[in-house]
Amino acid sequence: MTFDEIIDHDKPVLVDFFAEWCGPCKLMPPILKEVKDRLGDDVRIVKIDVDKNQAIAERFQVRGVPTLIIFKNKTAVWRQSGVLQASVLEQQIQTHLNA
Template sequence: MSKFDEIINQDKPVLIDFFAEWCGPCKMMSPILKDLKDSLGDAVSIIKIDVDKNQALASKYQVRGVPTLMVFKNGKQLWRQSGVIQKNELMTLVQKFSY
């Protein structure tokens, strides 16, 4: 089992941020994700994955644009969206998948 599979197999929501260093909107997501983590603490795991350094993983999940955010729980992908997403929307999503 890969490290990624271990990460997404938690029984709490795992928010994955597929990003790239050169991507402007990705840079906008960083403070939003930090805020989200500060608000939710251990209720969520937030993992950032650089698509340039992890091309096989990006390809497996068909990430065509960055940022692409996904929520996994117990190894299942529950949600996915590309682009910048505001903290309130992410918070509602993560809380919805927490139960």
């Protein structure tokens, strides 16, 4: 499955752009799990290693990690860099669920 196929969805797709060497990125997995546990099938969560997927990172101008982008129907509808609380991510995803 290509990246475009992954983000071509009518439900929000949260993409976590990360790097193995990034300290703050290591804080994200439990936060993303909490979001997934709360929202279940209402969201798809995908992790993209910027070192292994440089073309995708460049395409979406990811300059720092972690960068989180919510896509809906192939369109980036929200983005933010840095570690975020699960409640913030959940609120952003909920905003785009019914939009």
